[in-house]
Amino acid sequence: MKVGVLGSGSVAKTLASGFLKYGHDVTVGSRTPAKLADWAKDNPKGRAGTFSEAAAFGEIVVLAVKGNSAAEALRAAGAANLAGKTVIEATNPLADLPPTNGVLHFYTTLEDSQCERLQREFPDAHFVKAFNSVGAPLMVNPQFAGGKPTMFICGNDDGAKKTVTAILDQFGFETEDLGKVEAARVIEPLCILWCVPGFVRNEWRHAFKLLK
Numbered sequence: 484m485k486v487g488v489l490g491s492g493s494v495a496k497t498l499a500s501g502f503l504k505y506g507h508d509v510t511v512g513s514r515t516p517a518k519l520a521d522w523a524k525d526n527p528k529g530r531a532g533t534f535s536e537a538a539a540f541g542e543i544v545v546l547a548v549k550g551n552s553a554a555e556a557l558r559a560a561g562a563a564n565l566a567g568k569t570v571i572e573a574t575n576p577l578a579d580l581p582p583t584n585g586v587l588h589f590y591t592t593l594e595d596s597q598c599e600r601l602q603r604e605f606p607d608a609h610f611v612k613a614f615n616s617v618g619a620p621l622m623v624n625p626q627f628a629g630g631k632p633t634m635f636i637c638g639n640d641d642g643a644k645k646t647v648t649a650i651l652d653q654f655g656f657e658t659e660d661l662g663k664v665e666a667a668r669v670i671e672p673l674c675i676l677w678c679v680p681g682f683v684r685n686e687w688r689h690a691f692k693l694l695k
């Protein structure tokens with residue numbers, strides 16, 4: 484597949500390298516593509532460009548920018564470049580506040596979510612919430628004694644979720660589909676839970692698994 488990754492941070496670069504590992508074609512986008520020079524040097528098959536170049540390139544798009552700039556980044560990517568495409572939505576709606584005893588703050592409530600806001604603004608894109616509930620170093624084929632971790636996903640388009648499930652299979656996760664986009668109200672706060680052991684005990688190497 485051709486994948487356009489929006490972002491120049493650790494999530495964007497990790498996922499972009501993961502897609503290259505599995506033979507996909509990747510363009511990573513940033514407001515300042517020069518920021519991606521080191522990544523491009525280490526990943527000669529990958530390309531760097533602007534947000535709109537990356538979105539236009541991708542048959543699927545990955546959104547991996549700072550939460551409160553997500554809408555702005557998608558506007559720069561261009562609604563027409565997102566229409567009809569699967570958009571893997573990996574952001575978290577983190578407020579610009581320090582954690583309280585290890586508990587991060589969100590600018591959303593439990594009655595709304597980042598993913599719903601983006602889906603409302605870009606109704607023709609098929610958003611799938613994924614990859615937000617685990618740290619970047621654990622996003623591609625993480626190894627745990629307890630087996631494969633679970634990735635919780637949601638979104639309104641079943642075809643898009645099928646595409647993301649196949650990617651998650653490659654990246655070494657079990658997928659738990661929680662339904663339509665409103666489920667992002669509970670998937671996004673998993674990020675807060677995931678970070679607590681990190682902030683409180685400096686433990687960052689864990690992931691969620693749903694036991695059945």
Ligand SMILES: NC(=O)c1ccc[n+]([C@@H]2O[C@H](COP(=O)([O-])OP(=O)(O)OC[C@H]3O[C@@H](n4cnc5c(N)ncnc54)[C@H](OP(=O)(O)O)[C@@H]3O)[C@@H](O)[C@H]2O)c1
Nearest residue numbers: 490491492493494513514547548549550552574575618619
């Ligand atoms: N770090 C993790 O382990 C982790 C794990 C799960 C989920 N997440 C979520 O994944 C997302 C990416 O996290 P990250 O740590 O890789 O990077 P980050 O530092 O949260 O975000 C960096 C990206 O945000 C973009 N950005 C910042 N301000 C912007 C603006 N005003 N307009 C447009 N774009 C703007 C930057 O664009 P430029 O390239 O143009 O500078 C850059 O690509 C976040 O939403 C985060 O909450 C992070």
